[in-house]
Amino acid sequence: MEIQTYIQKKYETEVWVNKPSSERQGDTVSWTIGIIKEANRPDLPRQKMHIDVCAIPSFDIEKRPLINHYDIVVPTEGILVPVQSLQETLADKLIALAYRARRIKPRDIWDIVWIKQRGINLSKTLVEKKLVARNKHIEDFRQALSMQLSKLMLEDEVRNDFNMEMSRFIPKQIKERTLNNPEYWGYVQAEINAIASELLNDGAVKKPFDMG
Known part of the structure; x- marks a missing residue:
């Protein structure tokens, strides 16, 4: 080969x-x-x-330098390469979350929250463009996302799968302040629920006990 x-x-x-x-x-x-x-x-x-x-084409391209993580001399260090923006990656991850046929992939959940922590806002325009590129309809996407969100919020199997798989990849110090913290999963659920609600409710996130 x-x-x-x-x-x-x-x-x-x-x-x-x-x-x-x-x-x-x-x-x-x-x-x-x-x-x-x-x-x-x-x-x-x-x-x-x-x-x-x-x-599938990328619609929001940025140029970023290659990063040398290994402290060795490499001729490619610092070269600018075209990459997809984090905002578009967030759109891709939400679409992937909705359409995973067999199970919710823990890495999708982790990446969505990780990107949100970096101050990246949801772009509904990019989500819509990516859906069109995949020949998917927005209502079909919302229905699929709603079903996956329900699993995330209600099924212990999703949490157990998430903890087991991510434990294999993340460094010990990050694991201690995330997966090992009993409050972390509730935080993850809230973050995913908030961003998914922007898509499910046409961006109008309902406030609890809205008093006008």
């Missing part, structure tokens, strides 16, 4: 590349790359990296 050979030569490491399934799911296909991190440790599993390729 050309991709596998290219990666092995460029990075001088053993990799495996799995093509997307022939049964395409919607507008996105996933490639899986397996990497041997420590060849002398056969007891350690291969690190897997999933690369999703989506046939």
Whole structure:
């Protein structure tokens, strides 16, 4: 496979590349790359990296510099690359939350709240553009989002799945102040409910005990 050979030569490491399934799911296909991190440790599993390729255009592009997280000299550091804005990513995450067929994906929940914490506001215009690009109708989206929101608010299975999966990825210090805090899940529910309500209620979020 050309991709596998290219990666092995460029990075001088053993990799495996799995093509997307022939049964395409919607507008996105996933490639899986397996990497041997420590060849002398056969007891350690291969690190897997999933690369999703989506046939949907981006509408809000920004240029951001590549960040070097590993304190090694790389020629690509600081290069400006076009990326999708966080505001558009928020729109994508809400659409993904609505249309996950099998279960609510914990990473979608985490990312929505994470983006909100960075002061990013919901753009209904971007949500509508992304729905049109996917040939989805707004009423169908609202119905799907409402069903998922109900699961999030009422089902303990969603919380348990969220805690179990995110515990695998987040650093210990972040876990201690989030997942390990008994008040955290209620905060997550409130944040998701607030932003979903903007879409379900045409942006008019009802105030409890509204006194005019």
